[in-house]
Amino acid sequence: MGVTVAIDCMGGDHGPAVTVPAARAFLRNHPEARIILVGRQDALEQAMTAIGNGFGQRLSLHAASEVVAMDDPPAIAMRTKKDSSMRVAINLVKSGEAQAAVSAGNTGALMAISRFVLKTLPGIDRPAIATILPTRKGQTYVLDLGANVDCLPEHLLQFGIMGAMLVSAVEHLERPTVGLLNIGEEAIKGNEVVKRAGELLKASGLNFYGNVEGDDIYKGTTDVVVCDGFVGNVALKTSEGLAQMLATFLREEFSRNLLSKAMALIAMPALKRFKHRVDHRRYNGAALLGLRGVVVKSHGSADAFAFEQAIHRAAEAASNRLIERITERMTAMGVAA
Amino acid sequence: MGVTVAIDCMGGDHGPAVTVPAARAFLRNHPEARIILVGRQDALEQAMTAIGNGFGQRLSLHAASEVVAMDDPPAIAMRTKKDSSMRVAINLVKSGEAQAAVSAGNTGALMAISRFVLKTLPGIDRPAIATILPTRKGQTYVLDLGANVDCLPEHLLQFGIMGAMLVSAVEHLERPTVGLLNIGEEAIKGNEVVKRAGELLKASGLNFYGNVEGDDIYKGTTDVVVCDGFVGNVALKTSEGLAQMLATFLREEFSRNLLSKAMALIAMPALKRFKHRVDHRRYNGAALLGLRGVVVKSHGSADAFAFEQAIHRAAEAASNRLIERITERMTAMGVAA
Numbered sequence: 001m002g003v004t005v006a007i008d009c010m011g012g013d014h015g016p017a018v019t020v021p022a023a024r025a026f027l028r029n030h031p032e033a034r035i036i037l038v039g040r041q042d043a044l045e046q047a048m049t050a051i052g053n054g055f056g057q058r059l060s061l062h063a064a065s066e067v068v069a070m071d072d073p074p075a076i077a078m079r080t081k082k083d084s085s086m087r088v089a090i091n092l093v094k095s096g097e098a099q100a101a102v103s104a105g106n107t108g109a110l111m112a113i114s115r116f117v118l119k120t121l122p123g124i125d126r127p128a129i130a131t132i133l134p135t136r137k138g139q140t141y142v143l144d145l146g147a148n149v150d151c152l153p154e155h156l157l158q159f160g161i162m163g164a165m166l167v168s169a170v171e172h173l174e175r176p177t178v179g180l181l182n183i184g185e186e187a188i189k190g191n192e193v194v195k196r197a198g199e200l201l202k203a204s205g206l207n208f209y210g211n212v213e214g215d216d217i218y219k220g221t222t223d224v225v226v227c228d229g230f231v232g233n234v235a236l237k238t239s240e241g242l243a244q245m246l247a248t249f250l251r252e253e254f255s256r257n258l259l260s261k262a263m264a265l266i267a268m269p270a271l272k273r274f275k276h277r278v279d280h281r282r283y284n285g286a287a288l289l290g291l292r293g294v295v296v297k298s299h300g301s302a303d304a305f306a307f308e309q310a311i312h313r314a315a316e317a318a319s320n321r322l323i324e325r326i327t328e329r330m331t332a333m334g335v336a337a
Numbered sequence: 338m339g340v341t342v343a344i345d346c347m348g349g350d351h352g353p354a355v356t357v358p359a360a361r362a363f364l365r366n367h368p369e370a371r372i373i374l375v376g377r378q379d380a381l382e383q384a385m386t387a388i389g390n391g392f393g394q395r396l397s398l399h400a401a402s403e404v405v406a407m408d409d410p411p412a413i414a415m416r417t418k419k420d421s422s423m424r425v426a427i428n429l430v431k432s433g434e435a436q437a438a439v440s441a442g443n444t445g446a447l448m449a450i451s452r453f454v455l456k457t458l459p460g461i462d463r464p465a466i467a468t469i470l471p472t473r474k475g476q477t478y479v480l481d482l483g484a485n486v487d488c489l490p491e492h493l494l495q496f497g498i499m500g501a502m503l504v505s506a507v508e509h510l511e512r513p514t515v516g517l518l519n520i521g522e523e524a525i526k527g528n529e530v531v532k533r534a535g536e537l538l539k540a541s542g543l544n545f546y547g548n549v550e551g552d553d554i555y556k557g558t559t560d561v562v563v564c565d566g567f568v569g570n571v572a573l574k575t576s577e578g579l580a581q582m583l584a585t586f587l588r589e590e591f592s593r594n595l596l597s598k599a600m601a602l603i604a605m606p607a608l609k610r611f612k613h614r615v616d617h618r619r620y621n622g623a624a625l626l627g628l629r630g631v632v633v634k635s636h637g638s639a640d641a642f643a644f645e646q647a648i649h650r651a652a653e654a655a656s657n658r659l660i661e662r663i664t665e666r667m668t669a670m671g672v673a674a
Contacts, residue, residue, distance in 0.1 A: 136582050149520070149528045183486070183570040191486045191567055214574025218582040227571075230528055233520040234568050235575045237551025242576050245473050245555040246583060246615065253611040260607050267604040270597050274590040278583065 002032050003099045003319040006092040009039035010067040010085040012104025012300045020047035022307035027055050038062045038089040064088040068109045077109035090117045093293040099318035100294035102311050118293040123330040127290035128159050132283040135220030148229040156197035161329050162289040163224035164206050169320035179212030179222035285310030294318045339369050340656040341435045343426040346376035347404040349441025349637045357384035359644035364392050375399045375426040401425040405446045414446035427454045430630040436655035437631035439648050455630040460667040464627035465496050469620040472557030485566035493534035498666050499626040500561035501543050506657035516549030516559035622647030631655045
């Protein structure tokens, strides 16, 4: 993997304290990869002093004077912070110095800047965000989780194409299955947009499975699940809420009294294995799709392990020709300009 | 509670084997309530022989010669099975012999028949289905989970009114909070329908909290969560899928080997308390709202305990004037005919 990844070191809740150790771990695990750390000079130098540089030319620093805050409105971040670490990292993808960028910063700003700097691919109307969820069988890529709230059937088709190409590139599946998120009542299956999107996907040449329902996400029925950004956001947030509630209840029941605490101690190995299987850190790294370059968004609260997964996904996507795959498929379908 | 509930004894996966014992338990726990069991003569007589009748005139039988199957299309169930136990139970509400009907049968048929027999309330365009989900604080009523896929803002307003009145009647909260399910990105908050629905709800005189996100459902942020039937279905099914996956993983980790099984045995009291807190049987009984009569849908796979909860909710709604509450609120808002 001779790929170079530009990292916005300042993004996320923890900044360089997380992004720099993650970069080091990534370089250790990928001996051919290169990383460009982008951030404020002082912060980078401090972090480098702490970790040392045993990577020679595989690790370089690139100064940027500004930082996009988590609560900066996207338009403000784009117009007023032209030397932000986020923007400079994306500029490095644009110029070809890097093949992918990773940031744990503000999602709205990352999408706006990526779209402005990199532009969308031919035939793609709206970039989308694909996140990864654990399933009984492994994992599923769900998109859109971005800002595409009122979608046309053609947009859902594009999400299907981009999602399938992402899974091809990152998971090395040549014909990933694509499901369209719908509801089950026979007589009234879905709304008009979803119905029409189903027809388009059926005719697309993708490995289209057909409609799936909400529970199919976690059953792992398909490799890709397509929906509009409103529905995707609700599905993801609802899942987060339920998982947090269940974790809280489980913790409370195992810490109710001394006896419960003893039970927890004894059951710890099984509880730990359970926790590992659903550890969201392993699924960190949502791809911004439809752009002329690979951009991956890490969760803002990611730790170094989680951020390293996001770097890994970005490197995989770039070295396995994600952008070319999407372009080729769009061209083959005659939908690219 | 001097209410009479008509029970479709034949509906659900288990029919009289579940519905009749549930009715008996309900009558024991509610000394002033009455029940009319509706079903095939032979099935009812058999069930009554098994349980005996210690309830005198509080328990009566009403024969119906047909049964709606779980896979009957709603239109067929309505047109060709005019003497089905489901329809006869609803007829009893229409005639005033019962104040509520409960069925564990086919949801689509139950809605179609209820709508045809009972009609909608003045000002209500579309009936909705409200289900109950457990939360950190207790429970939340979510609607619509029915067939309302393409909603206008006015429909979402009506769902808010009906949901609030349901919680008032069943949970005895005079001013339940109502949240509108939306997504979080500031700049692009929601689609046009949801935005406009928010304005209508704000002006409605309900205790409108504002927008909520998917995770607020399980946080218990509001007593009622309003969304269209597509989004509601996805949120519910996604939750079911996640809960099942987590339960499977937990079971697998506690039965991996002899040692794990011993851990499970020791941890059993805590695991059982955890299971009880999220036991979906306690939340059984989804109200069909907007009709001129109380109809409650039980889950098809409900056991006697779960079905009894559905009967209880139906009785609470009827004896606490659900229909009158909705009518009064609609009239006060000037939206009723």
